[in-house]
Amino acid sequence: MAFLLRKLAHGLLLILGVTLVSFLLMVYFGPDQTYNLLGKNATAAQIQEIHQQLGYDRAFTSRYIDYLHDLFTLQLGASNSNGEKVIDLLWRSLPITLALMLPGFIIGNLLGAGLGMLAAWHRNRRLDRLISGVSATGMSISFLIIVIVLQVLLCTPQGLNLFPARGWQVTDLPSYLYYVTVPTLSLVFITLGYNTRFFRAVFVEELGREHIRTVRAFGASPAQIMGRHVLKNSLPAVLTRVLFSIPLVIVTGSLVLETFFGIPGIGKVSFDATTNGDQPVLQAVVALTAVLFVVMQTLADLAYRLADPRVA
Amino acid sequence: MPGFEPTHRVWQKLRANRAGLAGFALVSLYGLIALSVALGWAGQEWSLVSGERWESASSEHWFGTNQLGQDIFQRAIYSVRIAFEIGLLVALTSTLLGSVCGAISGWCADTWADDGVVFITGVLDSIPFYLFAAAVAFAFQASAWAMQIAMVATFWTTTSRLVRAEVMRLKNRDFVQSALAIGLPPHLVLLRHVLPNTGHILLAQAAMVFVAAIKTEVILSFLGLGVQDGVSWGLMLAESTQEVLVSQFNNHLAAAIPLLLLLLGFNLMIDALQDALDPRQGSA
Amino acid sequence: MSPTAEDPVLAVQDLRVTLPSRQGRLAVVDGVSLELRAGEILGLVGESGCGKSMTGAALLGIAPGPSGQVSSTAMRLGDLDLAQLDERGWRRIRGSRISMVFQEPQTALDPVFSVGNQLQEVIRRHRQFNRRQARTAAADMLASVGFADCARVMRCYPHELSGGIRQRILIAMAMVCHPQVLVADEPTTALDVTTQAQILHLLRDLARRSGTAVLLITHDLAIVEAICDRAMVMYCGRISEEGPTRALMQYPRHPYTAGLLAAMPRLSPGQVEPVKGIPGSVPAPGQRPPGCSFSKRCERADDLCRSQVPVLHGADPAMPAAVHRHACHHPLVHPIGSVTA
Numbered sequence A: 001m002a003f004l005l006r007k008l009a010h011g012l013l014l015i016l017g018v019t020l021v022s023f024l025l026m027v028y029f030g031p032d033q034t035y036n037l038l039g040k041n042a043t044a045a046q047i048q049e050i051h052q053q054l055g056y057d058r059a060f061t062s063r064y065i066d067y068l069h070d071l072f073t074l075q076l077g078a079s080n081s082n083g084e085k086v087i088d089l090l091w092r093s094l095p096i097t098l099a100l101m102l103p104g105f106i107i108g109n110l111l112g113a114g115l116g117m118l119a120a121w122h123r124n125r126r127l128d129r130l131i132s133g134v135s136a137t138g139m140s141i142s143f144l145i146i147v148i149v150l151q152v153l154l155c156t157p158q159g160l161n162l163f164p165a166r167g168w169q170v171t172d173l174p175s176y177l178y179y180v181t182v183p184t185l186s187l188v189f190i191t192l193g194y195n196t197r198f199f200r201a202v203f204v205e206e207l208g209r210e211h212i213r214t215v216r217a218f219g220a221s222p223a224q225i226m227g228r229h230v231l232k233n234s235l236p237a238v239l240t241r242v243l244f245s246i247p248l249v250i251v252t253g254s255l256v257l258e259t260f261f262g263i264p265g266i267g268k269v270s271f272d273a274t275t276n277g278d279q280p281v282l283q284a285v286v287a288l289t290a291v292l293f294v295v296m297q298t299l300a301d302l303a304y305r306l307a308d309p310r311v312a
Numbered sequence B: 001m002p003g004f005e006p007t008h009r010v011w012q013k014l015r016a017n018r019a020g021l022a023g024f025a026l027v028s029l030y031g032l033i034a035l036s037v038a039l040g041w042a043g044q045e046w047s048l049v050s051g052e053r054w055e056s057a058s059s060e061h062w063f064g065t066n067q068l069g070q071d072i073f074q075r076a077i078y079s080v081r082i083a084f085e086i087g088l089l090v091a092l093t094s095t096l097l098g099s100v101c102g103a104i105s106g107w108c109a110d111t112w113a114d115d116g117v118v119f120i121t122g123v124l125d126s127i128p129f130y131l132f133a134a135a136v137a138f139a140f141q142a143s144a145w146a147m148q149i150a151m152v153a154t155f156w157t158t159t160s161r162l163v164r165a166e167v168m169r170l171k172n173r174d175f176v177q178s179a180l181a182i183g184l185p186p187h188l189v190l191l192r193h194v195l196p197n198t199g200h201i202l203l204a205q206a207a208m209v210f211v212a213a214i215k216t217e218v219i220l221s222f223l224g225l226g227v228q229d230g231v232s233w234g235l236m237l238a239e240s241t242q243e244v245l246v247s248q249f250n251n252h253l254a255a256a257i258p259l260l261l262l263l264l265g266f267n268l269m270i271d272a273l274q275d276a277l278d279p280r281q282g283s284a
Numbered sequence C: 001m002s003p004t005a006e007d008p009v010l011a012v013q014d015l016r017v018t019l020p021s022r023q024g025r026l027a028v029v030d031g032v033s034l035e036l037r038a039g040e041i042l043g044l045v046g047e048s049g050c051g052k053s054m055t056g057a058a059l060l061g062i063a064p065g066p067s068g069q070v071s072s073t074a075m076r077l078g079d080l081d082l083a084q085l086d087e088r089g090w091r092r093i094r095g096s097r098i099s100m101v102f103q104e105p106q107t108a109l110d111p112v113f114s115v116g117n118q119l120q121e122v123i124r125r126h127r128q129f130n131r132r133q134a135r136t137a138a139a140d141m142l143a144s145v146g147f148a149d150c151a152r153v154m155r156c157y158p159h160e161l162s163g164g165i166r167q168r169i170l171i172a173m174a175m176v177c178h179p180q181v182l183v184a185d186e187p188t189t190a191l192d193v194t195t196q197a198q199i200l201h202l203l204r205d206l207a208r209r210s211g212t213a214v215l216l217i218t219h220d221l222a223i224v225e226a227i228c229d230r231a232m233v234m235y236c237g238r239i240s241e242e243g244p245t246r247a248l249m250q251y252p253r254h255p256y257t258a259g260l261l262a263a264m265p266r267l268s269p270g271q272v273e274p275v276k277g278i279p280g281s282v283p284a285p286g287q288r289p290p291g292c293s294f295s296k297r298c299e300r301a302d303d304l305c306r307s308q309v310p311v312l313h314g315a316d317p318a319m320p321a322a323v324h325r326h327a328c329h330h331p332l333v334h335p336i337g338s339v340t341a
């Protein structure tokens, strides 16, 4: 219980920190929005009014507190470019991003775990060298290149031309598969090297522990050792990484993939907001993902406690 | 030096690692290219329109020309310099920042200074990087340094955390405790006895930041948040996304392949470095 | 019927464990032959680094690391030819017909499974038991290693138990399928003296009761003296002397055995003798001298020792089947008539 409270307090503190950073960058020191909103030929009275509205004339702390209040009551304002309420915009694009990223995220982790397992079991032998070499190469390929190559190979007349190069007109399962396949493949390729390397390192560490020698001496097969003892022991590390990487993959991955494939998810929304200087949208995305990240981190800590009988 | 593997053992291990040596050679080659561009010996005509649009490779334009008729080879070569500039700047700055903060934090563990550093690293690590970069780009609108600032601001935290852990470990070692016991001032002990022993961490970590910076530049430039005017592999790749759709692959390959080789070289080198410096190995 | 009269349950000839190195493959275990009879406790003793653990693991077909190799000219467990086994075959007998207990009870159990879970895992791997039967067998086994409240112990996780209790549980896991051979690798080294004695008595009890042959690996001659029927002294991967415990300890023939004995702290009333260690230390596998590998540390070493490897033989070459054998060119000689064992 004390642990839970400590974790929650820690999480709250971090949330204050990340919102402060986003407030500083996007609002306090951010560019003056006056002329964005009013156009070039504003009157002095209009300027005064909008300054009051935006709070430019008030003290730092009161503006930050207002900012927090708006953020947690989800009063995120409206987009500067098309006037749509930010909350609606996010609500509309989040499911698309999830649908887009989830398959690749899951497959990438499962494949990485499988390859990491093989490499760890055959540590320092030929199969391990092969897998490790390929993942090092994979990590060396910029993901922009992976995306471009896959797109040329699968989505253009120069290649197989099986899938669409851009867009997201998903209505049913076949159309979902039609649009999600190439982004999923891209995500799997982008993350596979990192995943494999991570899982290999974790499994090598676990395989080197003494209780593995014991179960081997009692006749356990490689599958039993890996599937039962290694997997359960590495659960905390794996859970932590998976939970941690969810916000990163959703945001970073979708930023590139959605921009590239023209898919209207969170990533595309943030990209457009950046290029258009659409402050309300951008600051909402930054603050909310940071908060999400802190929540995930706290969850990971809790999961750690649950998975390990020693600290329960 | 106490706590540090004898240097010759590290060298022996490094020399025995063929992949690592190949990586090192590759990186050195790129370093030479970057240097000669910086000295004005090569790649100077990267912005000159010297031919027609999309000329194919010839003795005049080794990799052909791009959409605007600029020489792709010159651009690819010049981009090596840009990559090294960004990589070096970001690696050095974030290593410096990370080692100073990490050292203070580890040396003064469980004081307000330590709590402060830990809190700041925690906060910075909680903001997804590309969004952070977008926010910085937004805040420092049109500044040529927005990208570098964003990278340093996020990359130093890992270095800081590693240095902190190592300093905390070293602080309890005999040679540090005895230096303190004979009355050497703490800041001297930290500077002379503790920090030099974190050298291996800093070296490997700086190399990793270098790689991360180069990869990040590509993405940020593609997203329009990176190199503003000029040329870089990221900008070349961004250009090429349109060109590949009409079967013009020169620009893409001229950026993709050098980028791949440089990153591969770095990754091989880093792996070898970490293997050689890992104190847990080699004592068996 | 004395157990020593029976056929051995485990007979191994010329066991070799090799590891690759820059100088080619090095033999960490170099031609060890041994026989174990039902209910017997055989001590394998020597300084650390001389290859005892490797020998023990090799008896379960476990090679050190992916590039280590185990070979032998003959290896039988009862009527089973171990030399013919593939990895699958080995897995079937590990934990069921031949078992092992390790030095560090702290780390030898999987921390994330309860004791009962781990015990039943072993049972259900080797026996066609359902959950209930496995539970009963596990509880029975725990009772026979001395636990009163078996149900409670089974629910515990390893970190909740002390070192001595964990070692008991490991012994229970090793014995639960009633193996013919138990290899115990320094089972008491990590324990305090009182617990040490309890564990040793438990091992002896189990050996006598169930007829399991025990190979007890230790660096401590006092343990050999306390519970072993016979002992083998190992040095640099080879057996330097073997024989019945009494004979070996009272009348050591190999200078290494004598050195180990002299290094043994003894509490003899009235007389306080300083403990003499053997000078030097065990050379690493790549740095063993030619001839007798003990020659660098031996007072009796001469040119013969430095050039020719001494082979294991009885005191009287005319008696090839001698039970007390040594591998030394210049063994210690004891007064005639004193050797009665």
Ligand SMILES: Nc1ncnc2c1ncn2[C@@H]1O[C@H](COP(=O)(O)OP(=O)(O)O)[C@@H](O)[C@H]1O
Residues within 6 Å of the ligand: C019, C028, C046, C047, C048, C049, C050, C051, C052, C053, C054, C055, C064, C065, C283, C284, C285
């Ligand atoms: N994984 C390994 N690789 C190379 N050599 C090893 C390895 N493990 C142990 N050795 C060497 O093998 C020898 C025998 O080790 P071991 O059987 O553990 O000795 P003991 O149990 O008698 O202390 C030692 O000299 C040790 O240095």
Ligand code: SF4
Residues within 6 Å of the ligand: C254, C255, C256, C292, C293, C294, C295, C296, C298, C299, C300, C301, C302, C305, C310, C327, C328, C329, C330, C331
């Ligand atoms: S053979 Fe020689 S060196 Fe070896 S133990 Fe006997 S006397 Fe000593």
Ligand SMILES: [Mg+2]
Residues within 6 Å of the ligand: C049, C052, C053, C186
């Ligand atoms: Mg041992």
